[in-house]
Amino acid sequence: MTATAALATTKPVLALQDIRKTFGGVVAIENFSLEVYPGEIVALVGDNGAGKSTLIKIVSGVHAPTSGSISIEGQPVAMASATMARAHGIEVVYQDLALADQQTVYMNMFLGREPTNALGLLDRRRMIAETEKLVTELDVRIPSAHATIRDLSGGQRQGVAIARATHWASKLILLDEPTAALGVAETAKVEEIVASLKTRNIGVLIISHSLDQVFKLSDRICVLRRGRQIGVRETKKTDKNEIIAMITGLQQS
Amino acid sequence: MSSTNNGTAVRAAGLAGRVNLQQYVVYFGFLAIFLFFAVVLKDSGFLTVRNLSNIVLQTAPATIMAIGLVFVMSAGEIDLSIGSIVAVSALAAAVTMQTYGMVPGIAAGLGCGLLIGLVNGVLVAYVRLPSFLVTLATLGLFAGVSRSMTDLRSIPVTNEFFTGFFGSGSLLGIPSLVWWTVIAVALGHIIYRETRFGAHVLAVGDNARAASVSGISVPKMRLAVLMISGGLAGLAGLLYAGRLQAAKYTLGETDLMTVIAAVIVGGTLLNGGKGSIVGALVGSLMMGMLNNGLILMGLSVSDQMIVRGLIILAAVAVSLREKSR
Ligand SMILES: Nc1ncnc2c1ncn2[C@@H]1O[C@H](COP(=O)(O)OP(=O)(O)O)[C@@H](O)[C@H]1O
Ligand SMILES: [Mg+2]
Numbered sequence: 001m002t003a004t005a006a007l008a009t010t011k012p013v014l015a016l017q018d019i020r021k022t023f024g025g026v027v028a029i030e031n032f033s034l035e036v037y038p039g040e041i042v043a044l045v046g047d048n049g050a051g052k053s054t055l056i057k058i059v060s061g062v063h064a065p066t067s068g069s070i071s072i073e074g075q076p077v078a079m080a081s082a083t084m085a086r087a088h089g090i091e092v093v094y095q096d097l098a099l100a101d102q103q104t105v106y107m108n109m110f111l112g113r114e115p116t117n118a119l120g121l122l123d124r125r126r127m128i129a130e131t132e133k134l135v136t137e138l139d140v141r142i143p144s145a146h147a148t149i150r151d152l153s154g155g156q157r158q159g160v161a162i163a164r165a166t167h168w169a170s171k172l173i174l175l176d177e178p179t180a181a182l183g184v185a186e187t188a189k190v191e192e193i194v195a196s197l198k199t200r201n202i203g204v205l206i207i208s209h210s211l212d213q214v215f216k217l218s219d220r221i222c223v224l225r226r227g228r229q230i231g232v233r234e235t236k237k238t239d240k241n242e243i244i245a246m247i248t249g250l251q252q253s
Numbered sequence: 254m255s256s257t258n259n260g261t262a263v264r265a266a267g268l269a270g271r272v273n274l275q276q277y278v279v280y281f282g283f284l285a286i287f288l289f290f291a292v293v294l295k296d297s298g299f300l301t302v303r304n305l306s307n308i309v310l311q312t313a314p315a316t317i318m319a320i321g322l323v324f325v326m327s328a329g330e331i332d333l334s335i336g337s338i339v340a341v342s343a344l345a346a347a348v349t350m351q352t353y354g355m356v357p358g359i360a361a362g363l364g365c366g367l368l369i370g371l372v373n374g375v376l377v378a379y380v381r382l383p384s385f386l387v388t389l390a391t392l393g394l395f396a397g398v399s400r401s402m403t404d405l406r407s408i409p410v411t412n413e414f415f416t417g418f419f420g421s422g423s424l425l426g427i428p429s430l431v432w433w434t435v436i437a438v439a440l441g442h443i444i445y446r447e448t449r450f451g452a453h454v455l456a457v458g459d460n461a462r463a464a465s466v467s468g469i470s471v472p473k474m475r476l477a478v479l480m481i482s483g484g485l486a487g488l489a490g491l492l493y494a495g496r497l498q499a500a501k502y503t504l505g506e507t508d509l510m511t512v513i514a515a516v517i518v519g520g521t522l523l524n525g526g527k528g529s530i531v532g533a534l535v536g537s538l539m540m541g542m543l544n545n546g547l548i549l550m551g552l553s554v555s556d557q558m559i560v561r562g563l564i565i566l567a568a569v570a571v572s573l574r575e576k577s578r
Pocket of ligand 1: 027051054
């Protein structure tokens, strides 16, 4: 069975239909529809202010859409809060690192969802074991699960944030410019980690400003311009020129 | 461009020469001050069992208050009102006890602390006022209330069970004030270090946004720590009333500075995210020992205040150095 055939037979993890979002009178998103399948990386590109972050916030429960529907594995859901999105197996990696700097890696992995033992006390052994397993699998090179976040480099921190999302996301991971704050070598490492998520059979929706990165990682590319969906392309069947033309509006489709 | 490079270089150098000074400063400080007094005050009775155990008994209320403040500061807030909660709670307990008996008296004392903590907490967590200003205001407000409550008079506490339980009594040969200290420190330490609640307090103080997107209710945590602090300051008021067999508006008046110093020296960061209950205990014992030694050395009250102020300054300096590392 080819990859495209698989896509045709499985249900999308995320299906957005006719999403519209206004802030006061300003239309931020209009007529937006997109499906993300398990094991697929979809890139969301567009100029500043195109509405990419707003879309991520709609899917992660931070903003409610003004109209339109969100379905998870075919089931329409109301995404009223970030907690609800998490309960649906959706995790977000923020560009500005939502980590508690002075806590350990393993406490951050389990922040807000710490396991406890029979006495109601923190089950540190389990947190440490699961953290070590995951950072090894994803090849996030940190000194140890006990390391304090602020002693890590930017790349290691983003690695921890992605590992956390991976640990909790059963369906979908949203990444909002995960490498925006990183150097060249760190970016390469984080790209490697993101690419490895494909084998986990979850959907990935990534925002990126770097077309190199988008072409390296994604299976499909969705272009937004001024809140409107300009088009979706299979990465293998398009090129940078076409995508740039779509982003800037020199080509309509 | 060059400034970025500089920043990276400074950070790298800081990491390489990393010493976690703040975490241990209290133990060295404690030891140094102990040895200093042991030598200097050899003939003034500093080292007698009686004097040393006196230090532990006298510091019990401050230690209890310090435990509450560790929670508050770890959440990135401050509670100055503990300085006047002590007297209000002690007076409320003493007055209530005169008419209604011991149990309502205890409830009134603890209730006052919790209630003031609730007021602080609602204003800080839900009205979003800075805790420094809110608790500064309630500090002044309730200092006034405790003065007007009894016209500056002292209220005797005669209930023998109460004065034994909270003051001069003992169980299994161990003074009740030591029991209170040990139990409060042990419970505080476990809740702070080993429970989800403690972890969430630290997360809120460390990065409130990260805590919030992780599903932790930041306002609830802020309210909770201020109520814990108020309740423990109320308990400290009962301990004073028990030991002195009376309540007066002056109780706890000078404790605020001591308690803040004990907590900071004990390794709790002013800006939240990191702290230690055991460190606060040692810090509190250190401040008590300092008080005791300075008195035995014959220093005047004003000189004692100056020395204590200098110690706090040094502690804050170390704390801020650590934070900006
Ligand atoms: N909370 C908000 N309130 C009002 N307008 C907003 C809000 N968030 C985003 N917008 C507007 O929506 C549009 C899309 O913004 P955004 O999603 O951040 O774009 P992008 O991430 O693609 O750069 C912009 O015009 C922005 O000003
Ligand atoms: Mg954005």
